[in-house]
Amino acid sequence: MYKTTGDVMQGFSKEHTVPYLLQTGDLAMACAMSESVQPLLMSFGRVTTDPDQLAVMMSLQAGGCAEDRGREAELQSIAALRARNPEEAEDAIIRQKRYYALAAERYFKGWRHFKAYYGDPETEECPDFDEDLDEFIYLAGLLSGLQALNAEIQSTAPIGVPKNVGSVAARATSCLDNEKWWGAPMGLRATVWAMIPGAQPEGEDAFERLDASDALGEAAGVRISHVFHVIAAWNKGDMERVRAVIRRHAEAIEKRPPADGWVLVDQLATHNILAISDKLWMENTGHRTPMGGLGTFWDDEAPTGEVIDLDSLL
Structure with a gap:
């Protein structure tokens, strides 16, 4: 009975829960679901096959939940420093690092499930995909690996993420159609080029590639490439480019609604762009991006x- 139930739960989750979640825009609800449902879903691996593919998605989302809390702690530390309260700032920094350590563990767990399902991209050829969702989860797995490394660095704690995971993930993006997936595969690859010294191939320009990926994402209504672009620019210390990408994203979401079926992905992009904007605003004004x-x-x-005379309107 347990095995049958587990098989049904896995099948239902892939066929209905994940697609339903991707077409909604409530990130907080998605976060709560990933943290609360994942233990139940993963426990069925004790009585039937491990739900590795679904675990990639849920670990990525759960890692994002922990990372969000780390960002909140970082904003609190910035505010405390501006208020000349070093003890409060230090406490917030410690909480920030703890949340990033948790995020790294969750992302890395997703990377391990990714390799268990699709094979190790460092040693194996591209897998055969049965449907679009399989390709999307493959992309999510590559992002999990890159995020695991980034979060480990932010936490300053040794989680055990291989240092070459970024390069491995970048090479594996060639298994995906860049135009079909909104420029995200090339965006991820170019971000790794920009972040890792010596990773950029001769004759390539990471930021030209990111600009081109942005255009694909904007046309498709899934602007996740903007997140890769702003991360790469931030890593280079190019704040003018960071601000330009944030402006570009804000203009893009005003011009075109999210693509049907991928609303959550586009909302996630906006959420991450807003987080970068909030950090800039907090550092310079003491408050987040205005509503x-x-x-x-x-x-x-x-x-x-x-100039409009408001009194005349009353």
């Missing part, structure tokens, strides 16, 4: 034009 202010900055010139 409705994504794509604007504290030092923007005030718009000029006709």
Whole structure:
């Protein structure tokens, strides 16, 4: 009975739960689900085959939940430093590192499930995909590996993530159609080129590739490439480019709604872009990005034009 139940749960999750989740835009709900349901789903591996493919998605999302809490702690540390409260700032930094360590463990768990299901991309050829969802989860697995490394670095704790995981993930993106997947495979690859010294092939330009990937994502209504672009620019210390990508993202989401069936992915991109914007705003003003202010900055010139007498409207 348990085996049958486990097989049914795995099949239902892949055929209905994951697609349903991808077409919703409630990131908080997706976060809560991934953290609460994953232990139940994974426990069926004790009585039937391990749900490795589904675990890739759930570990990636759960890692993002922990990373979000790390970002919140980082904002609190910045605010405390501005308020000249070093003890509060130090406590927030410690919490930030703990959350990033948890995020790294979750992302790395997703990477291990990815390799268990698809094979090790470092030693094996591209897998045969049965359907689009299989390809998407493959992309999610590559992102899990890259995120595991990034989160481990942020935590300053030794989690055990292989240092070559970024390069391995970058090479494995060639298994996916870049145009079909909104420029994300090339965006991930170019980000690794920009972040790892010596990784960029001769004759390539990481940021030209990122610009091209951004255009594909904007046309498709899935702007995840913007996240890769802003991470690469931040790593290079190019704050002007960071701000330009944030502005570009804000303009893009105003011009075109998210693609049907991939709303959650696009919302996740906006969520991550907003997190970068919030950090910039907090560092420079002491508060986050104002409501409705994504794509604007504290030092923007005030718009000029006709002054409206508000009293006349009352």
